[in-house]
Amino acid sequence: MSAAVSPEGILKELSQLWVSLGKEDDAGVLRACAMTLIMAADESEDSAIAGEMLAELIHEHPSRAIVLRVRSGEGAALESRVLAQCWMPFGKRQQICCEQVEITSSETSLAEVRRVLMALLAPDLPVLLVCRSLRLFLLEAFRPLIAAAGKVIADSRGAADPVMVLAAIASHRGEGRNVQDLAWTRLTGIRQEIAAHFDRPEEAARLSSVRRVEITHATGPVPAEALYLAAWLRHAAGPQVVPSFAAAEGPPVSQVAFLGDGVEIRIPFAAAIAAPRDCELLHEELGLAAPDSIYDRVLAGALSLA
Amino acid sequence: MVGAMAEASNPFHDALRFERRVPPCAIVIFGANGDLTKRKLIPALYRLAYERRMPSGYVIYGNSRTEMPDDVYRAKMKESVKQFLEDSPFDEELWSQFAQSLYYVAGDVQDTAFYSKLAGRLKEHDQKTAGNMLFYLSTQPSHYEPIVGGLGAAGLNQGPGWRRVVVEKPFGIDMATAKALNRRLQAVFPESAIYRIDHYLGKETVQNVLAVRFANGIFEPLWNRRYVNNVQITAAESIGVEGRGAYYQESGALRDMIQNHLLQVMATIAMEPSAAFEPNAVRDERAKLLRSIRILKEEEIATHAVPGQYGPGSMGGKPIPGFRQEPGVNPEAQTDTYVAATFFIDNWRWAGVPFYIRTGKRLPKRVTDIAIQFNAAPLSLFERDNMGGNQHLARPNLLIIRVQPEEGISLRFLSKNPGGGMKLRPVSMDFNYGSSFGVRTPTAYETLLVDALAGDATLYTRQDMVEASWAVVQPILDYWNSHKFEFPNYEAGTWGPRQSDEMLDRRGHLWRVP
Numbered sequence: 022m023s024a025a026v027s028p029e030g031i032l033k034e035l036s037q038l039w040v041s042l043g044k045e046d047d048a049g050v051l052r053a054c055a056m057t058l059i060m061a062a063d064e065s066e067d068s069a070i071a072g073e074m075l076a077e078l079i080h081e082h083p084s085r086a087i088v089l090r091v092r093s094g095e096g097a098a099l100e101s102r103v104l105a106q107c108w109m110p111f112g113k114r115q116q117i118c119c120e121q122v123e124i125t126s127s128e129t130s131l132a133e134v135r136r137v138l139m140a141l142l143a144p145d146l147p148v149l150l151v152c153r154s155l156r157l158f159l160l161e162a163f164r165p166l167i168a169a170a171g172k173v174i175a176d177s178r179g180a181a182d183p184v185m186v187l188a189a190i191a192s193h194r195g196e197g198r199n200v201q202d203l204a205w206t207r208l209t210g211i212r213q214e215i216a217a218h219f220d221r222p223e224e225a226a227r228l229s230s231v232r233r234v235e236i237t238h239a240t241g242p243v244p245a246e247a248l249y250l251a252a253w254l255r256h257a258a259g260p261q262v263v264p265s266f267a268a269a270e271g272p273p274v275s276q277v278a279f280l281g282d283g284v285e286i287r288i289p290f291a292a293a294i295a296a297p298r299d300c301e302l303l304h305e306e307l308g309l310a311a312p313d314s315i316y317d318r319v320l321a322g323a324l325s326l327a
Numbered sequence: 328m329v330g331a332m333a334e335a336s337n338p339f340h341d342a343l344r345f346e347r348r349v350p351p352c353a354i355v356i357f358g359a360n361g362d363l364t365k366r367k368l369i370p371a372l373y374r375l376a377y378e379r380r381m382p383s384g385y386v387i388y389g390n391s392r393t394e395m396p397d398d399v400y401r402a403k404m405k406e407s408v409k410q411f412l413e414d415s416p417f418d419e420e421l422w423s424q425f426a427q428s429l430y431y432v433a434g435d436v437q438d439t440a441f442y443s444k445l446a447g448r449l450k451e452h453d454q455k456t457a458g459n460m461l462f463y464l465s466t467q468p469s470h471y472e473p474i475v476g477g478l479g480a481a482g483l484n485q486g487p488g489w490r491r492v493v494v495e496k497p498f499g500i501d502m503a504t505a506k507a508l509n510r511r512l513q514a515v516f517p518e519s520a521i522y523r524i525d526h527y528l529g530k531e532t533v534q535n536v537l538a539v540r541f542a543n544g545i546f547e548p549l550w551n552r553r554y555v556n557n558v559q560i561t562a563a564e565s566i567g568v569e570g571r572g573a574y575y576q577e578s579g580a581l582r583d584m585i586q587n588h589l590l591q592v593m594a595t596i597a598m599e600p601s602a603a604f605e606p607n608a609v610r611d612e613r614a615k616l617l618r619s620i621r622i623l624k625e626e627e628i629a630t631h632a633v634p635g636q637y638g639p640g641s642m643g644g645k646p647i648p649g650f651r652q653e654p655g656v657n658p659e660a661q662t663d664t665y666v667a668a669t670f671f672i673d674n675w676r677w678a679g680v681p682f683y684i685r686t687g688k689r690l691p692k693r694v695t696d697i698a699i700q701f702n703a704a705p706l707s708l709f710e711r712d713n714m715g716g717n718q719h720l721a722r723p724n725l726l727i728i729r730v731q732p733e734e735g736i737s738l739r740f741l742s743k744n745p746g747g748g749m750k751l752r753p754v755s756m757d758f759n760y761g762s763s764f765g766v767r768t769p770t771a772y773e774t775l776l777v778d779a780l781a782g783d784a785t786l787y788t789r790q791d792m793v794e795a796s797w798a799v800v801q802p803i804l805d806y807w808n809s810h811k812f813e814f815p816n817y818e819a820g821t822w823g824p825r826q827s828d829e830m831l832d833r834r835g836h837l838w839r840v841p
């Protein structure tokens with residue numbers, strides 16, 4: 022670890038890393054990079070989590086990965102180290118490697134972090150910021166980092182006040198930033214099941230009689246996932262459909278019921294659909310470059326419901 | 328009905344995030360005991376299941392004459408999948424699930440009674456498959472007509488549910504047989520239900536040609552006669568006929584590679600952008616391009632198309648027999664195991680630009696690529712001697728699209744050598760598919776099968792395209808059939824006959840060494 026962190030120093034360490042990797046392997050290594058992927062987390066989060074996630078993600082989204090670990094409180098010095106994540110694709114003889122930089126800082130040094138990050142971005146490639154901590158995401162001092170990324174992926178899961186988080190996301194999006202919520206991504210499988218149900222013509226015909234949808238969500242305050250789902254169902258099925266919520270032990274959303282005159286359609290969601298792994302969700306988001314216009318409407322709808 | 332139409336009218340559909348859904352269906356493979364089924368089709372279907380891209384309800388029926396119970400067929404296919412699965416691990420548990428949907432029905436496709444037996448078996452699964460059926464013709468081409476006729480007579484060509492038929496190459500052995508085959512297919516299935524497979528179009532890099540050309544503003548302005556000097560398409564194989572000599576001697580490289588695959592590749596390189604990325608719009612442009620290829624006049628053929636046949640040679644230090652020494656091959660065979668041809672496209676974009684295409688067996692290595700040679704700088708500031716010696720060999724200004732084995736794109740240009748003086752050297756800027764996306768690229772058969780199941784015919788050839796490419800190839804075939812050549816004319820393990828180099832030399836060009 023180096024105490025004084027300079028971007029030039031880190032870049033030099035990275036180029037030395039490549040030289041040594043090249044020498045280690047007879048076949049040489051393939052250096053792969055399609056984006057800069059910044060993963061910001063609280064220092065209190067188990068440091069292995071971000072590393073394991075990146076190791077899985079970079080197979081499909083090779084990147085210059087920057088893990089930013091932020092401790093609350095004061096402290097001026099940043100710390101950094103560089104490493105490579107390498108893997109051997111099945112059936113191939115040459116390793117593919119991605120570079121990874123780890124930076125540790127305190128909250129009060131975030132302005133300095135931004136300066137370092139700006140110099141470390143892989144040239145001309147997209148910049149994605151995954152914010153694993155809601156505390157950081159809502160921090161005023163973190164805003165400049167959000168502004169520096171082409172796409173920001175936050176996660177309102179488990180927020181004590183989901184509406185406040187949704188409002189913060191809406192405010193960023195209103196300023197033209199592409200901020201996405203993994204709570205919305207978590208619904209893709211669920212939404213797909215609902216859509217598949219109404220692919221059947223006899224079921225689609227019953228939709229016009231539906232007046233109420235009941236969403237079963239995890240106990241506690243209505244989670245962002247349930248608010249999003251309610252807003253999406255209204256957006257798709259029409260404003261005559263009134264949402265209601267019921268709580269039960271389990272994943273953020275475990276069932277949806279479509280109710281109306283002579284209609285009762287209950288769609289329960291299997292665990293694999295209702296609670297996908299974070300890595301799967303990030304994989305979906307990293308692969309999406311186009312703006313999500315449905316999300317814009319759903320976000321506005323969810324805020325108006327709350 | 329479940330499928331594209333239902334998706335369009337379903338208010339819950341989200342085109343941005345939802346994976347393309349493949350509707351439930353039955354897949355029937357004719358020729359299921361054959362080489363293509365075991366090497367490509369079943370491994371591709373298994374891999375689609377591995378990636379959860381198969382529909383929620385599906386059954387696969389294999390047919391050929393050999394009697395065997397389902398379990399024996401399953402065990403046979405399991406071995407094939409293990410052996411031929413490309414860049415992918417084998418998962419025992421997934422195989423057990425997959426195998427439960429795999430059945431075998433023995434029968435002779437020439438026997439009309441067989442089709443009612445098949446219909447009965449398929450009916451048992453209607454609940455699961457919604458009556459949708461995809462018939463895959465992977466038999467010898469002489470069986471295509473009886474199969475399609477049998478399906479029609481048994482009413483299997485019509486729903487409930489959709490019915491599609493995938494036809495393997497060759498689509499006829501000349502223009503007349505291609506037209507006759509099309510007529511017979513269309514007597515039973517509408518053209519929209521006929522999927523003529525050309526696995527080259529399913530290759531990821533060939534599809535990527537369209538993305539590179541039409542999604543970037545930097546290439547298209549240069550993609551025309553003002554800037555492009557010539558285009559070279561190479562599809563080289565190092566293997567010989569691998570025990571298929573008897574089949575190959577009737578077909579030859581012109582029919583086997585140029586009429587279908589390489590003319591389609593050429594069309595992809597040269598076509599105009601379509602108004603939308605939608606099956607018929609893309610295919611209309613491909614077809615238009617194929618129709619613009621100048622048909623060679625009889626007196627032009629000798630100078631524009633070179634046939635070759637390999638003689639004995641050695642590769643990797645091992646002696647290799649010549650084509651005429653291969654088992655099952657006539658010692659006097661006039662078969663072309665190599666073809667090099669010069670084509671021109673008669674439209675405003677390409678007038679005067681030669682498209683050189685070559686393909687052959689027993690060439691030094693297995694490689695398929697497309698090279699766009701741009702014009703040299705109009706005025707050279709640098710001494711010839713400083714440009715890496717022979718300007719031909721230096722070959723700057725070259726965009727190479729590598730189709731196999733390593734898929735990718737390279738741009739070659741001149742750069743200054745480090746150090747004093749203005750010595751230039753060609754350098755290469757490489758994009759490697761594998762490392763930029765880090766993921767395994769699907770095999771052509773995976774892509775094409777899932778497209779056919781989803782009803783997307785963009786990468787399949789249409790009748791007019793087949794006939795347009797026969798129109799290009801037929802005069803060459805006729806000319807070669809009426810002439811006797813001094814074969815063999817290249818040694819196994821070399822880059823083809825001398826006449827092929829001479830063909831390019833006449834225009835001041837030189838084949839690349841890929």
Ligand SMILES: NC(=O)c1ccc[n+]([C@@H]2O[C@H](COP(=O)([O-])OP(=O)(O)OC[C@H]3O[C@@H](n4cnc5c(N)ncnc54)[C@H](OP(=O)(O)O)[C@@H]3O)[C@@H](O)[C@H]2O)c1
Pocket residue numbers: 357358359360361362363364390391392393434435436437464465466467468470495496497
């Ligand atoms: N192999 C390739 O790599 C490749 C590549 C591109 C295109 N193709 C095309 O794909 C098609 C299939 O090629 P292939 O190499 O797999 O052929 P193949 O090995 O000859 O297989 C055809 C299978 O059809 C069965 N069969 C033959 N006569 C039959 C009949 N009367 N009724 C029912 N089944 C019959 C045979 O099994 P039984 O003896 O058990 O009946 C045989 O195993 C051909 O059109 C070929 O041109 C092949």
